[in-house]
Amino acid sequence: MKKILYVGSECMPFAATGGLGDVMGSLPQALKAKDPENLDVRVVIPLYEAVSDTWRAQMKQEAVFTVRLGWREQYCGVFSLEKDGVTYYFIDNEFYFKRNTLYGHYDDGERFAFFSLAVLEMFPHIGFYPDIINANDWQSALTVVYLNVHFRCVYGYDYIKTVFTIHNIEYQGKYNMYILGDVFGIDSCHIPLLEWGGCMNLMKGAIECADKVSTVSPRYAEEIQTPEYAHGLQDLLRGLSFKLCGILNGIDYKYYNPKEDTEIAKNYTWRGLKGKTADKTALQEELGLPVREDVPMFSIISRLVAHKGTDLLKEIGFRMMAENDCQLVVLGTGDSQYEEFFKALEREYPTKVRALIKYDRALSKRIYAASDFFIMPSKSEPCGLSQMICSRYGAVPIVRETGGLYDSIKSYSVEDGEICGNGFTFANYYSEDLYAKIKEALAVYADSEAMKKLQQKVMKTDFSWAASAEVYLGLYNSL
Ligand code: GLC
Numbered sequence: 001m002k003k004i005l006y007v008g009s010e011c012m013p014f015a016a017t018g019g020l021g022d023v024m025g026s027l028p029q030a031l032k033a034k035d036p037e038n039l040d041v042r043v044v045i046p047l048y049e050a051v052s053d054t055w056r057a058q059m060k061q062e063a064v065f066t067v068r069l070g071w072r073e074q075y076c077g078v079f080s081l082e083k084d085g086v087t088y089y090f091i092d093n094e095f096y097f098k099r100n101t102l103y104g105h106y107d108d109g110e111r112f113a114f115f116s117l118a119v120l121e122m123f124p125h126i127g128f129y130p131d132i133i134n135a136n137d138w139q140s141a142l143t144v145v146y147l148n149v150h151f152r153c154v155y156g157y158d159y160i161k162t163v164f165t166i167h168n169i170e171y172q173g174k175y176n177m178y179i180l181g182d183v184f185g186i187d188s189c190h191i192p193l194l195e196w197g198g199c200m201n202l203m204k205g206a207i208e209c210a211d212k213v214s215t216v217s218p219r220y221a222e223e224i225q226t227p228e229y230a231h232g233l234q235d236l237l238r239g240l241s242f243k244l245c246g247i248l249n250g251i252d253y254k255y256y257n258p259k260e261d262t263e264i265a266k267n268y269t270w271r272g273l274k275g276k277t278a279d280k281t282a283l284q285e286e287l288g289l290p291v292r293e294d295v296p297m298f299s300i301i302s303r304l305v306a307h308k309g310t311d312l313l314k315e316i317g318f319r320m321m322a323e324n325d326c327q328l329v330v331l332g333t334g335d336s337q338y339e340e341f342f343k344a345l346e347r348e349y350p351t352k353v354r355a356l357i358k359y360d361r362a363l364s365k366r367i368y369a370a371s372d373f374f375i376m377p378s379k380s381e382p383c384g385l386s387q388m389i390c391s392r393y394g395a396v397p398i399v400r401e402t403g404g405l406y407d408s409i410k411s412y413s414v415e416d417g418e419i420c421g422n423g424f425t426f427a428n429y430y431s432e433d434l435y436a437k438i439k440e441a442l443a444v445y446a447d448s449e450a451m452k453k454l455q456q457k458v459m460k461t462d463f464s465w466a467a468s469a470e471v472y473l474g475l476y477n478s479l
Contacts, residue, residue, distance in 0.1 A: 003040045004031065004476060005130035007119050009112065009139035010102060011043055011088070012252075015050040017102055018303075019249075019385050020137060020167045023216070026252040027472065030465030032085040034473055042128070046097045046115050047079060047090035055081065059090065063125035067118045069110070070185035076118045078126060089126070091118045108139075109175050109202075110183050116142035117185075120151055129156045132476050134163040138173030141206035142184065148209040149190050161479040164210035166203070168382050169224050169231050170307070173202030197232055207236060211479055213244045216383035217404030221246030229380055247472060248407050249383045250465030256365075256392050258459075263362045264369040268394075270459035273452060276369060276394050283370035287354045289327055296445045297327045298438070299371035299395065301364050301386055304334025304342070304357075309377030309400060314341050315431035316438075321349045324442060329367050331356045368393035372451070373441050377426075377434050381405045387423070388463035394455045397423035398437050408463065412444070412454060419453050422461045 010016045012025025024043060032041040059079040067076045077092035091097075096111040105111065116135075120143060123129045135143045144162045151157040180186050180200055194205040207213050215221045223229035225238045237244060258276070259269050265282035268275025277293050284291045302308045321328065330342045330353070342355035356363065368374070374390035376399045383404030387397040396412075399405040409423040424441050426433040445451050 001038060001040050002132070002476070003128065003130045004028075004042070004132045004134065005119075005128075006041075006043045006134050006136065007116070007140040007143050008043075008045060008136035009115070011045045014045065014052075014055055014088070014090075015048045015102060019383065022251070022385055023167070023249055024136065026250070026255075026465060027469065028086045029084045030250065030469040031472060034469055036085060041085070042087040042089065042130070044089040044091065044119050044122070046111075047077075047092040048102055049098045049100065050102065051090065062089070063122065065121060065125055067114060067121055068185070069114050069117055070182055074114055076114075076121070078118075078122050080126075089122070091115055091122070093118075109173065109179060112139040112173070113142050113184050116140055117146055119143050120146055120157070123156060130160060132161050132163065132479060134165060134476075135206060135210075136165045137167050138171055138203045138206075141173060141202040143206075144209045145186070145193065145202070145205040149186060149193070161476075162210045163212045163214055163475065163479070164206040166207075166213065166215040166224070166382070169203070169215075169229070169233060170380075172204065172231065172233070175200040175202075196236065204233065204236060207233070207240060211243065212475060213237075213240065214475065215244070215246050217248045217407045218246035219406045220382045220403040223380070223403060245475065246407075247468050247475070248404060249385060249388075250468045251385055251388045251392065251463050253392070253464040256389050258369060258393050261365060261369070263365045265366065266369075268369075270394065270456045273394060273455060276455075279366065279369040280371070283329070283366055284327070286366070287329065287356075289329075289354060290351055295325060295327055296373065296442060297329065297371045298373045298375055299329045299331070299367045299390075300375050301331045301367060302334075302376070304330075304332045304338035306335070307379045308334075309379050309429070309434075310334070310338045310341075311379075312377045312429070312431040312434050313375070314338070316435045317341065317345050318348065320435065320438060321345065321352050324438075326442065327352050327354075329354045329356070329371065331358070331360065331364055331367055333357055333359055365393075368395055371395040372445060372455075373398055373438075375434075375438070376400070376405065377429075378402055378405060379429055384408070391422065391458045391461055391463060394459045396441065396454055396458050398434070398441055399423060399425055400429065400434070401425050401427045412440070414450075419450075419457050422458045 008024045010021035062078040079090045196204040266275040266278035346353040346355040374395040381403040410421040411425040412421040424437040
């Protein structure tokens with residue numbers, strides 16, 4: 001039996017704010033399904049306030065012990081539940097995790113240091129020592145570091161291998177130097193392991209200590225070795241490139257399934273797209289937009305922040321609406337300048353635009369199901385999941401060729417009457433290039449046969465975990 005433990009700060013459906021939660025909630029199950037007899041797959045996250053009572057009622061208490069973090073002595077409870085063949089553990093400490101949001105607290109460094117250490121301390125109490133620990137992003141980076149600096153000589157920990165996965169290199173967990181001993185409880189002799197650019201950098205520490213470092217697309221694995229994308233870690237990653245690899249994420253094909261999704265108005269498959277048209281009219285009714293089957297509908301579902309390419313949309317939004325007969329639905333929250341921009345666009349074009357400034361998962365599915373095109377012009381995108389989700393629902397993606405968008409979406413063309421590609425793509429971060437692709441998309445839309453063929457091709461592209469889970473298994477086996 002091979003024992004694999006995923007460590008991370010969020011996991012669908014228990015508590016999640018973004019793509020990391022999706023991956024933590026779907027990759028472990030997909031991996032388990034590869035070889036149920038020989039794989040023991042488990043996941044551990046903090047027991048946040050946000051974890052609902054429905055889930056809590058299914059949990060069983062596994063252990064209670066004390067974690068010594070520097071000079072602090074903290075209570076730690078471990079709860080567990082089983083779901084789809086995977087065991088999920090929840091680290092309980094109300095002082096750290098009974099808060100109204102997952103992140104954004106003054107003591108996040110301490111909270112996740114506690115979590116990372118508690119994960120390692122938990123093994124003897126639950127009678128489970130993994131063969132592989134796969135830690136994710138800076139919040140669990142210290143698991144990998146603590147293992148190397150404090151646990152290697154302890155029986156049971158000596159042969160554990162580690163993978164550290166970078167979902168977004170922008171967030172590295174950077175702290176003032178003084179925090180090392182006082183909060184993290186790490187001796188100053190280990191400063192060289194964690195120090196980068198004059199501060200403590202948790203992601204840097206994990207990259208140093210892990211046996212393998214992975215990121216969420218092959219293209220991003222190349223990009224983060226360059227100054228444009230690496231947020232300062234390029235030299236480190238170039239030096240350690242022998243242990244770096246990129247594996248494209250998949251999406252949960254059960255949760256995202258237009259054929260059986262109970263959260264959309266009408267189900268459909270690539271064979272019959274009539275249901276999709278019904279979803280469009282249902283959304284138009286819901287949002288008070290003119291109900292028209294013939295009008296092309298674009299959508300954007302994203303955090304409204306700069307690296308998602310929102311600046312490009314700001315440059316062309318008004319022109320796009322003035323010059324074209326189309327509808328645009330935007331869902332997301334973020335920086336006020338972008339929220340205000342989309343609200344202003346709706347005020348100017350009330351019969352064409354809806355700016356829904358909120359986070360709403362069920363509504364996002366109704367939008368994917370209703371729209372013909374999905375715009376995602378990211379400046380950087382480690383993997384991106386929305387381009388895969390929209391494809392599954394037959395909304396053709398229009399993306400910038402970066403990171404996982406580059407790896408997953410190839411540009412549309414017709415060769416010898418055959419459709420090539422599965423979306424519209426542009427290379428330079430330049431609003432005119434995005435607009436040219438929107439125009440090209442509209443031209444295809446005007447030819448209903450071509451549009452139908454493209455939509456069917458897009459829907460049939462395989463973005464399930466099947467292939468990538470196999471690659472992860474290969475990575476674990478290689479260790
Ligand atoms: C982060 C990245 C996103 C990726 C996700 C899951 O949210 O920004 O591109 O898809 O993690 O790995």
